[in-house]
Amino acid sequence: MRRVTTKRELRAALVSSKGERRVLVPTMGALHAGHAELLRRARDLAGKDGCVVASVFLNPVQFDNEADLSTYPRHQEDDAQLCEDCGVDVLFMPTPQEMYYADRSMVVEEKLLSRALCGAKRPGHFAGVCLVVSKLFNMVQPTDAVFGKKDFQQLAILRRMVRDLDYPITLHGVPTVREPSGLAISSRNERLTGEQRVHAPKLYAALKQGAAAYVAGESAANTVEIVTKLIETIPGTRIDYVEMVQSETFEPLEIDAHEEGPLLLAAAVWFGEIRLIDHVEILR
Numbered sequence: 001m002r003r004v005t006t007k008r009e010l011r012a013a014l015v016s017s018k019g020e021r022r023v024l025v026p027t028m029g030a031l032h033a034g035h036a037e038l039l040r041r042a043r044d045l046a047g048k049d050g051c052v053v054a055s056v057f058l059n060p061v062q063f064d065n066e067a068d069l070s071t072y073p074r075h076q077e078d079d080a081q082l083c084e085d086c087g088v089d090v091l092f093m094p095t096p097q098e099m100y101y102a103d104r105s106m107v108v109e110e111k112l113l114s115r116a117l118c119g120a121k122r123p124g125h126f127a128g129v130c131l132v133v134s135k136l137f138n139m140v141q142p143t144d145a146v147f148g149k150k151d152f153q154q155l156a157i158l159r160r161m162v163r164d165l166d167y168p169i170t171l172h173g174v175p176t177v178r179e180p181s182g183l184a185i186s187s188r189n190e191r192l193t194g195e196q197r198v199h200a201p202k203l204y205a206a207l208k209q210g211a212a213a214y215v216a217g218e219s220a221a222n223t224v225e226i227v228t229k230l231i232e233t234i235p236g237t238r239i240d241y242v243e244m245v246q247s248e249t250f251e252p253l254e255i256d257a258h259e260e261g262p263l264l265l266a267a268a269v270w271f272g273e274i275r276l277i278d279h280v281e282i283l284r
């Protein structure tokens, strides 16, 4: 594995890469079993002759909360080891100064799908994601890129970016990797206290219960209420949102509607200082 920190080194490492496919996996580090699944998928897609590029970059531009950025876990050496173990060929670990010009003035903003869910709650977040991913696409020029469905709205927005800006790149979505408890694995889970960890799986349990109620005939509004009430019983939490939307357009559902899928029941919940997101897809 070649480990590089500058754009120049990255270019040099890619010149010697062979094979038909070059597969990119962008991450923010503190890598875990979810990221490992993405990297393994990338290795499969690239084949033994292709090139897998992973980036580890804690992108300051996508953080809307200074405390979240300053406390975000960082484990560069462990990250490099995991990349090596998962068959990464080139690992790109730039500094913010390497990634961004101090007087940068370009914006890459998706204006429709970003209006719902996390986009509504985290101003500028998805524009920060689109900016860094578009820069990585330009630097790496991959044929394919792999993202997690855990960040469902992010993947949808990036698919829109690829379509609308004509990036000749195929995006692949990997299902959410969960702990046996059902908790979606996340770098931020590291920051949960022992007690919060015990309660955190209840978020996914509540969403699943809500989805089951919807499938059994409840309206969208009742489903949201069921999930809200369940989450409100989890000690030490504060709801950021519980919403049901069309999973392709992210349009909200009619309040009393019982529409056919594909739908998304999604929530963001604060466990103390840590904000966790999760969702259930309703496909029928």
Ligand code: AMP
Pocket: 026, 027, 028, 029, 033, 034, 035, 037, 038, 146, 147, 148, 149, 150, 151, 174, 175, 176, 177, 178, 184, 185, 186, 187
């Ligand atoms: P992050 O480092 O959190 O920005 O995540 C980098 C990539 O890994 C994104 O495409 C995430 O959606 C994906 N990812 C993070 N956690 C998981 C998980 N538990 N299962 C699947 N993909 C994940």
